[in-house]
Structures are given as structure tokens and as C-alpha cells.
Amino acid sequence: MEVISSGLEALNGILSSGQGIMLIVIIIFALGFDYINGFHDAANSIATIVTTKVLTPFQAVLWAAAFNFAAYFISLYIIGEFKIGNTIAKSVNEHFITLEVIFAGLVAAILWNLATWKLGIPSSSSHTLIGGFMGAAIAHAGGLSVGGEDVVVYAKVIPIFLFIFGAPFLGMILAYFITVAIMWICRKSNPHKCETWFKRLQLVSSALFSLGHGGNDAQKVMGIIGAAVIFYHVNVDMDPLYVAKGADTFKIFVEHWWWVPLASFVFIGLGTLSGGWKIVKTMGSKITKVTPLEGVAAETAGAVALYVTEHMGIPVSTTHTITGSIIGVGITKRISAVRWGVTINLLWAWVLTIPVSAVIAMLVYYLVSLF
Numbered sequence: 001m002e003v004i005s006s007g008l009e010a011l012n013g014i015l016s017s018g019q020g021i022m023l024i025v026i027i028i029f030a031l032g033f034d035y036i037n038g039f040h041d042a043a044n045s046i047a048t049i050v051t052t053k054v055l056t057p058f059q060a061v062l063w064a065a066a067f068n069f070a071a072y073f074i075s076l077y078i079i080g081e082f083k084i085g086n087t088i089a090k091s092v093n094e095h096f097i098t099l100e101v102i103f104a105g106l107v108a109a110i111l112w113n114l115a116t117w118k119l120g121i122p123s124s125s126s127h128t129l130i131g132g133f134m135g136a137a138i139a140h141a142g143g144l145s146v147g148g149e150d151v152v153v154y155a156k157v158i159p160i161f162l163f164i165f166g167a168p169f170l171g172m173i174l175a176y177f178i179t180v181a182i183m184w185i186c187r188k189s190n191p192h193k194c195e196t197w198f199k200r201l202q203l204v205s206s207a208l209f210s211l212g213h214g215g216n217d218a219q220k221v222m223g224i225i226g227a228a229v230i231f232y233h234v235n236v237d238m239d240p241l242y243v244a245k246g247a248d249t250f251k252i253f254v255e256h257w258w259w260v261p262l263a264s265f266v267f268i269g270l271g272t273l274s275g276g277w278k279i280v281k282t283m284g285s286k287i288t289k290v291t292p293l294e295g296v297a298a299e300t301a302g303a304v305a306l307y308v309t310e311h312m313g314i315p316v317s318t319t320h321t322i323t324g325s326i327i328g329v330g331i332t333k334r335i336s337a338v339r340w341g342v343t344i345n346l347l348w349a350w351v352l353t354i355p356v357s358a359v360i361a362m363l364v365y366y367l368v369s370l371f
Contacts, residue, residue: 019236022099026228027260029106031267034221036110037125038068038271040117041217041318048295048326049206054199063203064210065272071214072265082261083313084216086250088223089230091130091156092137093149100368101140102228105132108361116349123349124317126220128357130160133224135358139365159314164350167305167316168324174301175328182293183332198292205299210272212306213318218264220315225260226253294329301325320350 014020046060055063075082092101109125109132116123134152138144141151186194230249233242241256242249254261290298302318302325309316 014232019099019232022103023228023232026099026103026106027225029103029110030221030225030228031263033106033110033113033125033129034218034264034267035271035274036113036117037217037221038065038268039274040113040125041213041272046206048290048298049202051290052199052202052292052295054202054292054295060206061273063206064213065269067207067210068214068218068272069265069269071211071218072262074211075215075219076261079215079310081251082219082222082254084219084310084315085223085226085254085261087156087160087313087315088130088133088220089226089250089253091153091160092133092227093151093153094231094234095149096137096141096146096151097227097231098140099228099231101136101365102133102224102231104136104139104365104368105129105134105361106224107364108132108135108357111360112353112357116353123353124164124319125217126315126317127160127164127350127353129220129224130157130315131354131357132361133227134354135361136365138358139362159312160316161354163309163314163316164320164354167309168320168327170305170308171298171302171321171324172328172331174304175298175325176331178301179294179297179329179332182297186293195292198296201296202292202299205296205303208303209299209306209318209322212303212310214265214268215310216306216316216318218261218268221268222261222264225257225264226250229253229257229260290326290329294326294332298322298325298329301328317350 014023046055046057046064049055049063050057050060054060106129109128112123112128112132113125134157137151144151230242230253233239234249241252299322302322305321305325306316306318
């Protein structure tokens with residue numbers, strides 16, 4: 001009861017100012033984006049398991065959503081921290097962050113995500129969010145650098161840019177070698193028995209990938225909310241905990257706003273339950289035809305790539321990672337087994353996501369600034 005009482009008291013304090021109301025609006029929009037991210041990226045975890053008919057579409061999204069949420073407990077109790085959330089929160093120089101900047105970035109990310117979902121393009125929700133955040137900050141600052149200070153924290157952002165191609169390449173290489181290894185191990189096995197076993201194993205590999213997806217993508221929204229909360233406490237109510245020199249503000253945010261990480265994982269799970277059937281079709285059959293064996297290899301490779309990058313604290317695209325993994329299993333059959341026309345279109349979407357999101361965010365920021 002004491003926790004609830006103090007929480008309500010804090011909420012009343014926040015709602016008493018215009019900036020406080022903006023903070024609440026940002027949290028609502030961020031969780032909305034989290035939900036959209038879930039159904040936009042549902043295909044990442046379920047495309048192969050639906051295409052190979054291991055589970056029905058409803059069973060598949062329920063399975064993926066459960067493990068998306070379970071990732072919260074792994075991040076909190078096993079990993080012990082939210083590294084990716086911290087990276088997102090600090091990808092823009094704090095001197096150029098305002099609540100209007102964060103709001104504009106979120107609106108841009110939501111618009112681009114909905115557009116690519118409508119078109120059935122498996123673009124990156126992660127890079128959409130990062131592009132929007134950076135674009136709005138640049139618009140606010142009036143350039144990439146002001147008074148000798150960079151708007152973008154390049155030490156955080158450059159690895160994210162590199163892994164636009166690094167993550168799918170890692171997924172592709174891992175998937176190729178995992179597929180070759182499995183085929184060699186099973187070379188003398190009964191094909192029918194093998195298929196039965198790999199259908200069962202797809203449940204495991206899909207669960208592993210869903211854990212990676214939840215741990216990676218839910219933290220990005222948490223990071224954006226964290227940036228907004230930290231700005232509010234440092235610049236609006238000047239909370240001594242956040243203003244203190246040398247304080248780890250993101251750690252303080254996680255401790256005092258404990259419900260935000262929990263809500264982030266809940267909303268991405270709910271979004272996954274809504275599915276994203278157009279993208280399922282692209283991921284599950286348009287890139288290359290996938291068998292249960294190849295589904296296990298692709299999902300396992302994707303999961304390993306996500307765990308590695310999460311440990312490094314680098315936000316990567318789960319969409320890019322699983323796409324690269326599916327290409328990797330396709331190459332084991334023959335180069336022509338991959339529909340390269342579809343793949344090239346996906347690459348264009350990947351390259352354009354950050355700049356397009358940034359431009360949309362700039363326009364949104366200018367509109368918001370008029371009011």
C-alpha cells in the first residue's frame with residue numbers, strides 16, 4: 001500500500017505541470033510503439049514455425065508472446081541489467097534531449113512502422129526508433145554539432161549502424177554452418193523420423209529466438225522512456241537523485257520506475273499476440289522455402305546472434321538477424337534457392353529506415369514546435 005500511495009503522489013506531482021503531462025503522453029506513445037513493434041516483428045519468431053505447419057498461427061503467436069515476456073525475467077535476474085535500454089537512452093547527447101524531441105521521434109517511428117507493416121516489408125523497428133530519436137534531436141539543435149558538441153553520441157550509434165549489416169551477416173554465417181552440421185549428423189537417419197524430431201525442435205528454437213527478440217526490442221522502448229524520465233527529473237523537478245554529479249541516472253530510473261521495464265515486456269508480448277501476417281508470408285516463404293530442419297537452424301542462429309549482441313549492449317534488428325539466418329539456410333541448398341530480388345528490396349528498406357525515420361521526425365518536431 002505504501003508503494004501505491006507514493007506512486008500516486010508522484011503521479012499527481014507530474015500531472016501538475018505541462019511538461020509532466022507531456023511525459024505521460026510520451027510513455028503512452030512509447031508503449032503504443034512497443035505494441036506495434038510486437039505485431040510488426042511477430043513474423044520474426046513465428047514465420048518458419050507457421051510455414052512448416054508445426055503450429056497454427058494462433059498457437060505460434062501465443063508461444064512467441066509468452067517467451068517475449070519471459071525475457072524480462074532473464075534480463076532482470078540472470079543478466080542483471082538492461083544494457084540495450086541504456087544504450088538507446090544515451091544515443092543522443094543529453095544537452096539536446098527535450099520531451100518534444102522524444103515525442104517527435106516516437107511519432108515518426110510509429111508512422112514508419114505502420115507504413116512498412118501495411119506494405120508487408122520486414123523493416124527494423126529498432127532502427128526506426130533510433131532514426132526518429134536522432135532526427136528530432138538534430139532538428140532541435142539545428143545541426144549535427146552545436147558549440148563544438150556533437151548532437152549524436154557516435155560511440156553509441158556507430159556500432160548500431162555497423163550492425164545493420166553485421167547482424168544479418170552473423171545470422172547468415174551461423175545458420176549456414178548449423179545447417180551443414182545438422183545435415184552431416186543426420187545424413188544416415190530416416191528422413192521421416194528426422195522431420196518429426198525437427199518439428200519438435202522448432203518449438204525450442206522458436207522459443208529461444210522469442211526470448212532474444214523480447215530481450216532486445218522491449219529494452220529499446222524502455223530506453224526511450226528512460227531518456228524522457230531522466231530529462232524530466234534533471235530539468236523539470238530537479239530531483240537530487242538524478243541531478244547528483246556522476247550518478248548513474250539510467251540505473252536510478254530502472255530502480256524507481258520499476259514498472260516501466262515490466263510494462264515494456266508486457267506490451268511487446270501483447271503486440272506479438274496480434275500477429276503480422278503479411279510479414280509472416282515474406283519471411284516464411286518469399287525469401288526461400290523453409291523445412292523444419294532449416295527452421296531450427298535459422299531460429300537457433302538468430303537466437304545466438306541476438307544473445308551475443310545483447311551481451312555487448314548493441315541494439316540490433318531482430319528482423320535483419322532472422323532474415324540473414326533464413327538466407328543462410330537457403331544458400332546451403334544452392335545460391336539460386338534464395339529469391340535475391342526479394343532480398344535486395346529488403347536491403348533497400350534496411351538502408352532507408354534510419355534516414356527516412358530521421359526526416360519524418362524532423363518534420364514532426366517542426367510541427368510540434370509551432371504549438
